[in-house]
Amino acid sequence: MEALDYHAEERRKAEFNLDEMKIVWAGSRRNYELSDRVARLVASDPVFRKDNRTMLTRKDLFKDTLRKAAHAWKRIIDLRLSEEEANMLRSYVDQPAFTDLHWGMFIPAIKGQGTSEQHEKWLPMAYKMQIIGCYAQTELGHGSNVQGLETTATFDPQTDEFDLHSPTLTSSKWWPGGLGKVSTHAVVYARLITGGQDHGVHGFIVQLRGLDDHLPLPGITVGDIGMKFGSGAYNSMDNGLLRFDHVRIPRNQMLMRVSQVTREGKFVQSDVPRQLVYGTMVYVRQTIVSDASCALARAVCIATRYSAVRRQFGSQNGGPEIQVIDYKTQQSRLFPLLASAYAFRFVGEWLKWLYTDVTQRLQANDFSTLPEAHACTAGLKSMTTSVTADAIEECRKLCGGHGYLSNSGLPELFAVYIPTCTYEGDNVVLLLQVARFLMKTVSQLGSGKKPVGTTAYMGRAEHLMQCRCEVEMAQDWLKPSTILEAFEARAVRMSIACAKSLGKFSNPEDGFAELSPDLVEVAIAHCQLIVVSKFLEKLQQDIPGKGVKRQLEILCNVYALHLLHKHLGDFVATGCITPNQGALANEQLRLLYAQVRPNAIALVDAFNYTDHYLGSILGCYDGNVYQKLYQEAWKDPLNDTVVPDGYLEYLRPILKQHIRTARL
Ligand SMILES: CCCCCCCC/C=C\CCCC(=O)SCCNC(=O)CCNC(=O)[C@H](O)C(C)(C)COP(=O)(O)OP(=O)(O)OC[C@H]1O[C@@H](n2cnc3c(N)ncnc32)[C@H](O)[C@@H]1OP(=O)(O)O
Ligand SMILES: Cc1cc2nc3c(=O)[nH]c(=O)nc-3n(C[C@H](O)[C@H](O)[C@H](O)COP(=O)(O)OP(=O)(O)OC[C@H]3O[C@@H](n4cnc5c(N)ncnc54)[C@H](O)[C@@H]3O)c2cc1C
Numbered sequence: 001m002e003a004l005d006y007h008a009e010e011r012r013k014a015e016f017n018l019d020e021m022k023i024v025w026a027g028s029r030r031n032y033e034l035s036d037r038v039a040r041l042v043a044s045d046p047v048f049r050k051d052n053r054t055m056l057t058r059k060d061l062f063k064d065t066l067r068k069a070a071h072a073w074k075r076i077i078d079l080r081l082s083e084e085e086a087n088m089l090r091s092y093v094d095q096p097a098f099t100d101l102h103w104g105m106f107i108p109a110i111k112g113q114g115t116s117e118q119h120e121k122w123l124p125m126a127y128k129m130q131i132i133g134c135y136a137q138t139e140l141g142h143g144s145n146v147q148g149l150e151t152t153a154t155f156d157p158q159t160d161e162f163d164l165h166s167p168t169l170t171s172s173k174w175w176p177g178g179l180g181k182v183s184t185h186a187v188v189y190a191r192l193i194t195g196g197q198d199h200g201v202h203g204f205i206v207q208l209r210g211l212d213d214h215l216p217l218p219g220i221t222v223g224d225i226g227m228k229f230g231s232g233a234y235n236s237m238d239n240g241l242l243r244f245d246h247v248r249i250p251r252n253q254m255l256m257r258v259s260q261v262t263r264e265g266k267f268v269q270s271d272v273p274r275q276l277v278y279g280t281m282v283y284v285r286q287t288i289v290s291d292a293s294c295a296l297a298r299a300v301c302i303a304t305r306y307s308a309v310r311r312q313f314g315s316q317n318g319g320p321e322i323q324v325i326d327y328k329t330q331q332s333r334l335f336p337l338l339a340s341a342y343a344f345r346f347v348g349e350w351l352k353w354l355y356t357d358v359t360q361r362l363q364a365n366d367f368s369t370l371p372e373a374h375a376c377t378a379g380l381k382s383m384t385t386s387v388t389a390d391a392i393e394e395c396r397k398l399c400g401g402h403g404y405l406s407n408s409g410l411p412e413l414f415a416v417y418i419p420t421c422t423y424e425g426d427n428v429v430l431l432l433q434v435a436r437f438l439m440k441t442v443s444q445l446g447s448g449k450k451p452v453g454t455t456a457y458m459g460r461a462e463h464l465m466q467c468r469c470e471v472e473m474a475q476d477w478l479k480p481s482t483i484l485e486a487f488e489a490r491a492v493r494m495s496i497a498c499a500k501s502l503g504k505f506s507n508p509e510d511g512f513a514e515l516s517p518d519l520v521e522v523a524i525a526h527c528q529l530i531v532v533s534k535f536l537e538k539l540q541q542d543i544p545g546k547g548v549k550r551q552l553e554i555l556c557n558v559y560a561l562h563l564l565h566k567h568l569g570d571f572v573a574t575g576c577i578t579p580n581q582g583a584l585a586n587e588q589l590r591l592l593y594a595q596v597r598p599n600a601i602a603l604v605d606a607f608n609y610t611d612h613y614l615g616s617i618l619g620c621y622d623g624n625v626y627q628k629l630y631q632e633a634w635k636d637p638l639n640d641t642v643v644p645d646g647y648l649e650y651l652r653p654i655l656k657q658h659i660r661t662a663r664l
């Protein structure tokens with residue numbers, strides 16, 4: 001019997017080759033095949049079931065996470081999965097766990113900041129998970145201000161050891177994932193003190209728990225910091241607290257690639273920039289951008305599929321009502337998010353390339369592109385996570401009442417996703433880093449130093465400051481060079497206007513603080529330009545498959561023009577475009593939505609998400625939403641009994657009070 005597919009008609013409407021689009025989304029045929037295989041492996045394994053997750057108590061959820069992590073590790077070993085496949089498997093298991101920090105931060109911190117001897121000693125144990133590590137940087141009193149951390153690591157030349165200490169309550173480590181209950185080791189960030197001198201924050205490998213009994217080592221106080229936002233969601237993670245009471249570690253456990261402490265206690269700063277101590281954060285920020293496209297695609301897939309099933313109003317002569325996806329308001333809210341998912345995917349690919357490039361350069365002691373890598377990872381992490389967090393909530397609203405049900409998958413996705421706006425750098429703090437970088441670039445414009453990379457457009461400031469947009473008709477907005485110039489002109493004009501305002505302050509730091517809200521907007525304009533330009537660059541590539549490139553062009557235009565419409569004030573105020581040209585952009589946008597409409601379902605099918613990974617009744621592949629919602633309702637524990645627990649104690653006395661009243 002043929003499987004029921006409520007989206008069959010929608011799928012027939014698609015104007016492009018879906019299989020080829022799946023490959024574009026995955027990045028290559030190889031990636032597609034690997035990811036498809038691993039996703040199915042996870043989906044078909046009962047241990048990885050997650051539909052009951054939000055019902056579990058914290059303790060049960062945590063134990064379930066340990067079970068899944070152990071099972072995942074067994075599968076990885078048994079099937080001899082590569083590192084890439086193992087990462088995919090963990091991400092499809094889709095439950096935050098200590099392993100994210102072990103593989104995602106502990107190991108990268110040792111790799112990036114350790115010496116080759118330290119690599120040889122620690123990495124083999126970490127790769128075999130004979131030790132499990134976390135990244136202990138943030139403290140109760142300081143997260144954003146890394147230089148304000150208070151934990152101390154004081155060198156004792158008598159014993160050739162560091163003494164790790166938490167001198168105040170606010171110096172307690174607070175938040176590190178995997179720390180609370182699991183990690184045996186941590187990379188701890190502490191102020192290095194030698195001979196009474198403070199050399200700032202450095203990383204140290206510290207053992208926290210016994211490898212035989214898992215008990216905290218002497219001098220160490222460690223535990224979980226408590227429940228977090230939402231049910232299920234990030235509560236599978238043991239974010240922890242940690243205090244040191246004069247804990248001793250050997251000198252060779254300071255990560256010594258950036259700076260060293262000699263046997264005599266002499267502090268030696270290598271010729272590598274001290275910012276490499278922040279290198280792990282740059283790495284993770286880069287991965288967060290790719291992850292943003294996955295989370296956004298997931299929410300959009302749910303909302304799009306449901307919008308094609310859901311009907312409201314407009315029945316004619318007893319015929320079917322209108323699919324809500326056909327409402328123009330629904331399209332104007334949903335399709336820009338669909339386009340953003342693709343845009344973030346491509347900028348994520350590019351950022352991965354940039355990160356690989358900077359890493360290779362660093363190995364060859366070329367530090368020239370580090371500021372650009374920092375600005376791009378910080379800015380794009382901030383911009384993509386903020387958009388994605390808001391978009392998940394918008395997708396919930398796009399699904400009406402049913403979006404609020406836990407089994408829509410959207411509430412938990414939202415709860416698990418929103419901390420990305422805070423962790424790995426608060427989004428505003430990171431945008432201010434981008435703004436600093438931009439202001440520095442502007443200040444150097446007259447010096448003959450040519451801006452390169454993502455700020456190369458500033459080298460054309462003279463032209464961009466006075467150019468006039470040539471759009472006369474709506475369709476003129478489809479020209480890539482017109483779009484690009486409008487975004488470049490807006491970004492450069494906003495940057496230069498801010499730089500001029502800064503120049504009016506006698507103390508630049510006072511000016512920076514006073515103008516910080518404007519500087520954040522400058523940084524956003526710059527980041528949006530990067531995303532638009534990387535999408536346009538993607539379209540320069542040879543993209544095979546009937547209609548695939550055409551769909552991507554439509555999505556690229558939707559992405560750019562919806563931003564132009566949303567930030568019209570910036571574009572018009574800086575004189576890049578006229579209000580009339582803004583209205584033409586909006587007219588073109590409406591035409592583009594009509595072109596996306598027949599392809600919408602296939603465009604979300606291209607994400608190739610299994611029903612298991614989506615975890616949503618509203619977003620399931622076959623679109624059989626109502627029957628599944630109905631069946632699912634009966635599985636709720638409240639429906640285990642017809643009369644609820646508590647009826648006799650609490651309901652019956654109220655319901656029977658009229659009898660007592662009547663007797664009075
Ligand atoms: C498959 C793998 C998946 C892995 C996924 C794992 C996910 C697990 C989930 C959650 C994990 C969450 C983990 C965490 O949250 S860890 C803690 C993260 N903490 C932060 O991000 C703190 C944010 N704060 C900072 O980064 C910094 O303090 C700062 C805001 C950048 C300020 O630093 P500082 O005061 O030292 O710097 P200045 O402003 O004075 O700048 C000095 C110059 O340094 C440059 N700079 C700053 N940072 C960097 C960097 N990272 N790289 C390169 N350069 C940097 C800055 O631009 C200044 O340059 P200038 O030229 O102007 O002097
Ligand atoms: C789920 C989760 C997991 C985490 N995992 C880890 C981990 O594994 N390891 C680890 O070390 N840490 C971890 N963290 C900590 C995280 O990195 C920090 O919380 C984050 O860097 C933000 O720092 P903060 O909490 O100090 O925020 P704050 O800096 O106190 O932010 C509070 C407010 O102040 C504003 N603000 C702060 N500074 C400025 C400024 N200069 N200018 C303008 N506004 C400013 C911010 O925008 C924000 O609105 C995790 C956090 C969470 C929520």
